[in-house]
Amino acid sequence: KAGVTQTPRYLIKTRGQQVTLSCSPISGHRSVSWYQQTPGQGLQFLFEYFSETQRNKGNFPGRFSGRQFSNSRSEMNVSTLELGDSALYLCASRKGLAGAQDTQYFGPGTRLTVL
Amino acid sequence: EDKVVQSPLSLVVHEGDTVTLNCSYEVTNFRSLLWYKQEKKAPTFLFMLTSSGIEKKSGRLSSILDKKELFSILNITATQTGDSAIYLCAVDDSNTGKLIFGQGTTLQVKP
Numbered sequence: 001k002a003g004v005t006q007t008p009r010y011l012i013k014t015r016g017q018q019v020t021l022s023c024s025p026i027s028g029h030r031s032v033s034w035y036q037q038t039p040g041q042g043l044q045f046l047f048e049y050f051s052e053t054q055r056n057k058g059n060f061p062g063r064f065s066g067r068q069f070s071n072s073r074s075e076m077n078v079s080t081l082e083l084g085d086s087a088l089y090l091c092a093s094r095k096g097l098a099g100a101q102d103t104q105y106f107g108p109g110t111r112l113t114v115l
Numbered sequence: 116e117d118k119v120v121q122s123p124l125s126l127v128v129h130e131g132d133t134v135t136l137n138c139s140y141e142v143t144n145f146r147s148l149l150w151y152k153q154e155k156k157a158p159t160f161l162f163m164l165t166s167s168g169i170e171k172k173s174g175r176l177s178s179i180l181d182k183k184e185l186f187s188i189l190n191i192t193a194t195q196t197g198d199s200a201i202y203l204c205a206v207d208d209s210n211t212g213k214l215i216f217g218q219g220t221t222l223q224v225k226p
Contacts, residue, residue, distance in 0.1 A: 004157075035214075042217075042218050043203065043205075044216075045211075048213065055212060090157060090158070092214075101146055101165050101207070103149065104149070104160075105160060106157040106160075108156050
C-alpha cells in the first residue's frame with residue numbers, strides 16, 4: 001500500500017508570495033492533518049480535514065488555509081509569506097472515523113524556505 | 116493547557132548501550148499516545164499505546180504507558196548507529212483529533 005505523498009518536496013519563495021502544498025493520503029484514509037515543524041516550536045498542528053470539511057484548526061493566522069477534495073487529497077495554502085513561515089510542512093493521514101484509535105501516518109514533508 | 120514533555124532532550128550513547136526515553140503528558144482528552152522516529156525526513160510510526168501497563172515490543176524497541184502517572188517510556192536495547200534519530204512522543208487528543216507533540220529526544224549512537 002502506498003504511503004502518504006506530498007508535493008513538492010522543496011520550495012523556495014520570497015516574502016509576500018503565496019504557496020500551495022499538496023498531500024495525497026494513504027488509500028482508504030479520509031482524514032488529512034497538516035503540521036508545521038520548526039526547530040524552535042517543534043511540531044504544531046495546523047488543521048484537519050475529513051470528508052472535505054475542516055474538522056479542527058490549530059492556532060495559526062488566517063493566512064494558513066486548506067481544503068480537501070472528494071478523493072481525500074488535500075491542499076494547504078499560505079498567503080503573504082513571512083520569513084517565519086520557513087519550515088517543514090508535514091501531512092498525516094488516518095482513517096479518521098469518530099472515536100477510533102487509529103494511527104496518523106506522515107508523508108515526507110515539504111521543506112519551504114522563505115527569503 | 117495541554118502539554119507533552121520529553122526527557123532528556125538529547126542523549127549520546129555508544130553502540131550496544133540501552134537507552135530509556137521519557138514522555139510525560141497533561142492532556143485533558145487523552146485517546147492514545149504514539150511514538151515516532153524521525154531521521155532526516157518524515158516521522159515514522161513506532162508504537163501506539165492506549166492501555167496502561169501493556170508493553171508494546173518490536174525487535175529491540177519497547178514501550179509502556181502508565182495512565183495513572185501520565186507517562187510513557189521508550190526503551191531501546193543494544194543500540195546501533197542506525198538508531199540515531201529524533202524520537203517524538205505525541206498524544207492524540209480525542210476532542211480535537213490533533214496530535215500534541217513533545218519537543219523530541221535527539222539520540223546519537225556512536226560506533
